[in-house]
Amino acid sequence: MGTAASSMVVExxxxxxxxxxxxxxxxxAGITIPKRPLSELLADPSLGDQLEDLLQPFDPEDPNSxxxxxxxxxxILRTSGLSEKLIGELSAHYPAVAGDQEQYDLVVRTRDISxxxxxxxxxxxxxxxxxIQRLYAEHFANLLIDTEPGEKDMKTAPKIVIQRALVTESTGVAMSFxxxxxxxxxxxxxSTWGLAEDILRRTVARDEYLFHKWSxxxxxxxxSRAGEKEFELQWDHGLKRLQHRPLNRVKERGFSLSPERAQYLGTLAVxxxxELGGPVDFSWVC
Structure with missing residues (x-):
């Protein structure tokens, strides 16, 4: 497996x-693929020259290019395959996250995404x-056409986080601001019932608590406000996809998180x- 510094997959x-x-x-439980040169992650080293050409800065006067x-x-990134070393390390760590019998689903994201x-x-x-291939492809394809000013690292693959998916009654996010x-x-x-995907964008109805940092x-x-919730989003293990499920009347109009738990989460954010020396936000499940 090598040292932690040379490992492609770590806890x-x-x-x-x-x-x-x-x-x-x-x-x-989870593992990560740390940031590292993209060329080290691909199965075919000969793709390096092709990628080098594609990742060169483009003429802003020719957006079609x-x-x-x-x-x-x-x-290329969706079809090239991953390196044997990366696949081998993922296979070694996989049971610790997915379970010995693959009884758990996984959640996969780049490090900077909630x-x-x-x-x-x-x-x-x-x-x-x-x-993983799709995330790398999306990252570099989007970075290539990004028009925001500033330096772009077009050779380093982003950090990817792989975690065990949990069955939850309610989920949400807490912020120290x-x-x-x-x-x-x-x-x-x-907070909201079920899975709170895109909760910050209000694509799901949410309950809200706002606390002042008294001390x-x-x-x-x-x-505090209870959102008008009509359904909850849950993972259907049979269909292997997210499903909307109707809520009963009590859950529709009630809070998905008690004031006591909300205060605990707010205190934890503070x-x-x-401890970390700056504003924080974190996702939570219960």
Whole structure:
């Protein structure tokens, strides 16, 4: 397997074990593929020259050229296959995440994407490898045609996170700030029944709690609102896809998270902010 520095696959550790014990939190089992040169991840080293040409800066006066190259790049990365070393390390770590009998589904995303922001949910090793190729293809194809100014790293593949998917009653996100105004003296907690994909974009109805940071130890609830929820989003293990399920009347109009749990999550966000030295947001399930 090699040393941690040379390994292509390592254990996913979002925060230190010491902090996990101190804050009494847990997170689903997971692994990551760290950032590394794209050329090291592909099965066919001879593709390096083709990729080098496609990833060159393009003439902004000719946007069609960028689109054509983006399409070619995406096709190469989706069909080229991954390196034997990467597949071997993924296979070795796979049972720790998917279970010895592959009894768990997986959630796959790039590191800078929230677990609730439309991640790929899948089952099985073959589907995992396909998803990884797709994420690399999307990353570089989008980066190639991105018109935002600034340096673009067109040779380093993004970090990918692979975690065990959980069965949940409710999910959401907690932030050590108010997201709309970015006010730092508030902390926000959003929740909904089932899977809260795209909760920040309001594509699912959500419940909201807003707390004022009264002190380092105590939050003061200043606002709460129960969203008008008609359904919940859950993973159908038989169909292998997300399904909308109707809610009963109590769940439709009630909170998907109690005030006590919301306050706990808000307090946790404040403590993490203090420990990590800056604003934080995290996804949660219960």
């Amino acid at each position: 996913y550790i979002p925060i230190s074990n010491l902090l996990v014990e101190e804050l009494d939190v847990c997170y689903p 960028a689109m054509i190259r983006s399409f070619k790049l995406s096709k 677990p609730l922001d439309s991640p790929a949910r899948l089952h099985g090793m073959e589907a995992l490898l396909t998803s 108010e997201p709309k105004s970015q006010a730092a003296n508030f902390t926000s907690v959003y 380092a130890e105590k939050l003061h609830l200043v606002y 403590r993490l902010e203090k």
